[in-house]
Structure formats: structure tokens, C-alpha cells
Amino acid sequence: MNARVSVRCDSTALEAGNVKVFALRLPASHGLCHDIGPGRYVALEYADMAGGMQQRMYSVTRKPAPDVFEIAVRHTGTQGVADRLHASLEQGAAVTLLYTGGDITVDAVLAHRQVLMWAGGIGVTLPIALLRELAQLARDGRPVPRVTLYLCCPRVQDVSFLHELLELDLTCDWFAMQVFITRQPIDSDSRHFRAGRPSDQMLAALPLPDAVLLCGGHQFALETRLRVRACFPHAQLLIESFSAPKAKAPTPSSVPLAMPVQLPAGAPAAMPLDIPLDLPLNEALNAPINMPPDPPTAMPARAVIAIAGQALSWTADPGKSLLDNLEQQGVPIRSQCRSGICGSCRLRIISGDCRREADFCLDEQDVRDGYALACCTYPTAGELTVALQAGGLATGAA
Numbered sequence: 001m002n003a004r005v006s007v008r009c010d011s012t013a014l015e016a017g018n019v020k021v022f023a024l025r026l027p028a029s030h031g032l033c034h035d036i037g038p039g040r041y042v043a044l045e046y047a048d049m050a051g052g053m054q055q056r057m058y059s060v061t062r063k064p065a066p067d068v069f070e071i072a073v074r075h076t077g078t079q080g081v082a083d084r085l086h087a088s089l090e091q092g093a094a095v096t097l098l099y100t101g102g103d104i105t106v107d108a109v110l111a112h113r114q115v116l117m118w119a120g121g122i123g124v125t126l127p128i129a130l131l132r133e134l135a136q137l138a139r140d141g142r143p144v145p146r147v148t149l150y151l152c153c154p155r156v157q158d159v160s161f162l163h164e165l166l167e168l169d170l171t172c173d174w175f176a177m178q179v180f181i182t183r184q185p186i187d188s189d190s191r192h193f194r195a196g197r198p199s200d201q202m203l204a205a206l207p208l209p210d211a212v213l214l215c216g217g218h219q220f221a222l223e224t225r226l227r228v229r230a231c232f233p234h235a236q237l238l239i240e241s242f243s244a245p246k247a248k249a250p251t252p253s254s255v256p257l258a259m260p261v262q263l264p265a266g267a268p269a270a271m272p273l274d275i276p277l278d279l280p281l282n283e284a285l286n287a288p289i290n291m292p293p294d295p296p297t298a299m300p301a302r303a304v305i306a307i308a309g310q311a312l313s314w315t316a317d318p319g320k321s322l323l324d325n326l327e328q329q330g331v332p333i334r335s336q337c338r339s340g341i342c343g344s345c346r347l348r349i350i351s352g353d354c355r356r357e358a359d360f361c362l363d364e365q366d367v368r369d370g371y372a373l374a375c376c377t378y379p380t381a382g383e384l385t386v387a388l389q390a391g392g393l394a395t396g397a398a
């Protein structure tokens with residue numbers, strides 16, 4: 001749901017070493033009060049540490065009042081929006097809410113009997129939102145699925161909501177969790193803590209889940225999805241990913257970018273540039289993963305992007321995705337997740353070379369038919385011609 005509404009910070013609280021929880025208040029009786037809830041996500045517009053306005057998405061972790069919702073934000077130290085939120089969003093300050101989305105709410109989980117939630121780092125925000133809802137339903141005497149949470153964090157201090165998760169584990173017969181500490185030596189494995197990552201033997205020993213929820217960065221989601229597909233081929237897969245595919249750095253031989261640009265008639269003067277690194281978007285997925293061949297290691301000297309049927313072409317910004325390049329030139333194109341999940345940036349490659357990152361949307365037939373996701377596609381050499389249609393969706397005809 002599109003909104004663009006100013007929301008005020010009611011309070012902030014430090015959750016873990018580098019995670020803050022912000023309680024944000026909507027204007028009284030705003031229509032979004034019904035649209036926002038645990039498991040949904042909100043797109044916020046806020047400045048980064050350099051003052052540039054950016055868009056980021058965050059999972060709603062709790063809704064303590066009809067017009068108040070909470071998000072949890074990890075301080076990254078990269079001078080981005082998250083760091084600015086930590087530094088400046090205090091009680092009474094405002095942030096712009098652009099829109100809401102997401103379909104992995106508690107209802108999506110309640111449809112199952114045995115659920116595995118597997119989260120990386122701050123990806124625990126969606127599981128904690130759903131677990132709180134399930135705990136309330138269980139207290140009300142409603143049946144809830146049995147849930148196992150695997151949470152992977154680099155260090156113990158990075159584990160958010162630890163007290164709450166432990167209490168749930170120790171007091172609820174339907175919930176069990178294990179925290180995997182991946183980069184800090186820990187003395188011994190215990191019921192709740194282990195060193196390293198979940199092994200295949202651990203996965204095989206789990207009660208067979210009929211749904212698996214994966215929450216984490218793009219690479220985490222890609223890798224764990226493959227493992228889950230291999231171990232639990234019949235489980236429904238629910239994925240939340242909150243970071244964009246990593247662009248490869250251009251080679252030093254890349255050419256300068258000062259090239260003539262023609263904008264299509266009616267194109268907006270400016271589109272948001274260089275958008276998110278912390279992007280939650282969640283979708284229920286069961287399509288086979290599209291894993292491309294390994295990318296070439298070198299970036300060619302010059303790539304040109306052309307729009308089919310329009311007198312529009314320009315030299316690609318090396319190392320940036322097709323989506324970034326299109327937005328950078330003011331070409332209207334839809335996008336949401338920027339992680340290859342939602343499919344909204346789908347377009348068609350008419351001719352030319354490109355490099356594709358793995359995505360969660362397209363199947364092999366789509367790829368054979370020339371479809372690509374702009375957020376997961378990188379121009380490589382020569383002229384890359386793509387087909388769009390009004391609103392940024394790909395046309396069916398070549």
C-alpha cells in the first residue's frame with residue numbers, strides 16, 4: 001500500500017549490541033493503521049550519514065497499539081541510513097513512510113504443523129514478529145505449529161531478542177531454538193548455543209518441516225535455499241531477504257561515464273539512486289532457483305544499454321545492476337525487493353551480453369525466453385538491448 005506519510009518516533013530502545021528498536025507512531029486513525037502488522041514490512045525514506053535521501057525497508061516486529069509499530073535496525077558502521085537512524089531518530093523526530101508490503105504474516109505460518117525458521121543475524125526480525133504472534137495465540141488456547149528456530153550470528157553480542165527467545169524456548173512446548181555462533185570461538189556446544197553453522201546431520205535430525213522460513217541477506221537466502229530444497233524438498237519455502245545482490249567491482253580499465261543520454265518522453269527527471277542495502281521483502285516461494293553459470297572475472301571496457309523501440313542508449317555504469325543503470329538514467333521501472341524475489345523488475349533481454357546473479361523468481365524456461373530481473377542482471381560488453389513496457393514490466397514480444 002502506497003502512503004508517503006510522516007511517522008513520529010515514540011521511543012527507542014537498545015536491543016542488542018548494535019540493534020535499536022524504534023517505536024513509530026502513525027497519524028491517528030490513518031488508513032495504514034490497519035495495513036501495518038507483525039510480519040509486514042515498511043519502506044522508509046531517510047537520509048544517510050552524508051545527507052542523501054535513501055529508501056530502506058524494515059520488518060514490523062511488533063504492533064503495541066493500533067497506531068504504533070516497531071522496527072529493529074542494526075547499526076552497520078557503513079554511514080548509511082541505518083547508522084543515521086541510530087544517530088538521529090529520537091523521541092519526537094519524524095521519518096517518512098513510503099509504503100508497506102509483505103505477505104509472511106502469522107496466518108502464513110498457522111497453515112502448517114511443523115515450521116523451521118532459519119535466520120541470519122538481523123534477519124531474526126521476521127521470526128521474532130511471528131513468534132510473538134504465535135505465543136499470544138497459544139496463550140489464548142489456540143493451536144499453533146511446532147517451530148524450530150535456527151539463528152546464525154557472527155558473535156554472541158549480535159544475537160538480538162536473545163532473552164525473549166530463551167524465555168519462549170524454556171516456557172513453550174511448541175518452540176525450540178538453537179543459536180549458531182559463526183565467527184567467535186565459544187567454549188562448548190550446549191542445547192541453545194553451538195559453534196559454526198547448522199550441519200546436514202542436524203537438518204536431517206529435525207522433525208520434518210512442512211514449511212521453512214528463511215530470513216537474511218541475499219547470499220544467505222540463496223545458499224540456505226539450496227540446502228533446504230535438498231533436505232526438505234516438499235516443504236513450502238517462505239523467504240525474506242533484505243540485501244541486494246552484490247555488484248562486482250569494475251576493472252580499472254572501465255571507461256569514463258560522460259556519454260550522451262537521451263531520456264524517453266515522459267520519463268521522470270530523477271529516480272532514486274543507489275537505493276538499499278538493508279531491504280526486507282518477503283514472499284512465499286516454491287519456484288526452482290535459477291542459478292546462473294559462474295560469472296566472468298573481468299569487467300569489459302565498455303557496455304552500452306539500449307531500450308528497444310526507443311531512441312535511447314547510454315554507456316552503462318560499470319559494476320551496477322541493470323536496475324541501477326535504468327534508474328540512474330530516469331527510465332521508469334518497477335522495483336521492490338532489489339533482491340531477485342518479487343519479480344517486479346522483470347524485463348526482456350532482446351540482444352547483447354549480460355551477467356546474471358542468482359535469483360528466486362525466474363525458472364529455466366523464463367531464462368530461455370530471454371526474461372531477466374533488472375536487479376540481478378549486470379551489463380558486461382557491447383550493446384545490451386532490453387524491452388520494457390509502460391510501468392516497467394517486460395513486453396511479451398521480442
Ligand code: FES
Nearest residue numbers: 336338343345375
Ligand atoms: S526488484 Fe524484486 S526482483 Fe528485482
